[in-house]
Amino acid sequence: xxxxxxxxxxxxASGRGAPLKTGSLSLPGLTxxxxxxxxxxxxxxxxxxxxxxxxxxxxxxxxxxxxxxVELPTAGARPAGEIYTGVLYDAxxxxxxxxxxxxxxxxxxxxxxxxxxxxxxxxxxxxxxCSMGVKLPGLGALGAYWRAPMxxxxxxxxxxxxxxxxxxxxxxxxxxPQGEVASRTATVRVLHAPTRKVxxxxxxxxxxxxxxxxxxxxxxxxxxxxxxxxLRDLGYAVEAQAPAKAGKPWSLDxxxxxxx
Numbered sequence: 717x718x719x720x721x722x723x724x725x726x727x728x729a730s731g732r733g734a735p736l737k738t739g740s741l742s743l744p745g746l747t748x749x750x751x752x753x754x755x756x757x758x759x760x761x762x763x764x765x766x767x768x769x770x771x772x773x774x775x776x777x778x779x780x781x782x783x784x785x786v787e788l789p790t791a792g793a794r795p796a797g798e799i800y801t802g803v804l805y806d807a808x809x810x811x812x813x814x815x816x817x818x819x820x821x822x823x824x825x826x827x828x829x830x831x832x833x834x835x836x837x838x839x840x841x842x843x844x845x846c847s848m849g850v851k852l853p854g855l856g857a858l859g860a861y862w863r864a865p866m867x868x869x870x871x872x873x874x875x876x877x878x879x880x881x882x883x884x885x886x887x888x889x890x891x892x893p894q895g896e897v898a899s900r901t902a903t904v905r906v907l908h909a910p911t912r913k914v915x916x917x918x919x920x921x922x923x924x925x926x927x928x929x930x931x932x933x934x935x936x937x938x939x940x941x942x943x944x945x946x947l948r949d950l951g952y953a954v955e956a957q958a959p960a961k962a963g964k965p966w967s968l969d970x971x972x973x974x975x976x
Contacts, residue, residue, distance in 0.1 A: 717878045717936055719927055720834075721827045722887040724802030730842040733792040742836040745869040749862065750832055754788060756852045757831060757844075761785040772850055781845035788842050796827055797837030803917055804882075807924025810837060817931040825927070826873065828887040830858045833865060834873075848886045862890035871897055878902065878937050880930075881965065882923045893965060901965035902940040909953070909971040922972055926952065940966035 738750050761768045761782045768782045784791075797810040810821055822838045829835060830848040851857045870891045879893055879901040893901040904926070906919040929935070929950045937943040944956045953971040 717824050717880060717930075718874050719825050719880045719930075720883050720888075721804070721825060721927075722882070722884045723827050723829050724800045724805055725847070726801045727799050727843040727845075728794070728801050730791040730799075731794045733794050733840060735790050736788065736793045736840065736842055741832065741839045741841075743834060743869050743873060746833040746865050749865040753831055753833075753846075753852070753855060753858065753861070756854050757785055757846055758788055760852065771852065772845060773847070774845065778845070784843065785845060788844055791842035793840035793842050795837060796835045796839050796841050797821070797825075799841055799843055800827060803920040804924040807921040808928050809924075813928075813931060816934065820931045820934065824931075828883055828890065833862050833890070834870070848889065859886065859889035866891035876900075878939055878943060879965075880904070880927075880943065882927070895963050898963050898965050899959070900939050902943050902968050903965050904968045904970060906970045906972055909973050918972055922970060926950075926970070940968070944968065 738747055738754065741747070741750065760771060765779070765782050768785075769779060772781070772785075774781055797805075810818070813821060822836060825837045826834050827837065828848070829846075830850055831844050831846040832839075832841060835841060846858075848859050848862075849857075852861075855861050870893075874893065874897050877900070879897060881888065881893070881901055881903045892898075904923065905914060906922040907913065908915050908918070926947065930946070933950070935946045935950070937946045940956070940958075944954050947954045947968075947970070955969040955971065957967040959966060
């Protein structure tokens with residue numbers, strides 16, 4: 717099983733670990749693209765601060781993120797699972813998993829990123845600020861920039877099992893499973909049952925809880941239909957829609973009564 721996750725806007729501090737080594741990250745086929753984005757981002761942030769803040773979409777209160785990006789090549793690196801914080805990652809709570817669940821997380825979780833493309837939770841990265849919606853002066857819109865390298869690398873990373881896609885729309889843009897991979901992909905929305913609306917906070921929290929439940933129980937559905945059964949066994953209310961034609965993903969709605 718491969719679980720596709722969005723990153724978080726909020727991130728923990730880089731810490732005092734050894735600096736980033738782009739060649740040591742998972743999915744080495746993305747190395748050249750990562751280095752190009754990193755170089756462009758550092759150059760942007762080392763120049764006109766106001767321009768960098770505008771390009772990155774940062775408020776006045778986040779001005780310090782520009783300077784932090786300048787230091788990325790030498791900043792300390794920590795496992796991505798420790799860098800990413802926020803509602804989904806709080807609910808997932810990787811640090812509290814037992815050893816077996818942590819091994820499953822290392823194998824199955826893939827976090828998408830405007831800067832790195834996609835990383836495993838065990839990959840060591842520094843804290844940064846660069847969303848997938850950014851349009852860098854030299855490389856253009858990152859959502860479009862990542863499509864070609866992702867198309868080369870991600871089908872192999874998906875293996876031959878279930879692909880559980882929990883990404884937000886911006887982070888789904890660089891790679892959408894196609895063909896045979898799509899047929900074993902399930903995309904998930906979390907809806908407030910009484911209103912049938914997506915509410916950001918509990919959408920993220922519920923997705924984190926779903927992933928945690930699968931990791932802690934060792935549940936490994938072979939495909940989307942088996943995932944539906946597994947989630948129902950875990951106590952989730954799920955409505956599933958199989959694709960109308962081959963080569964398309966399943967759509968799953970998880971219904972939640974309480975907003976928390």
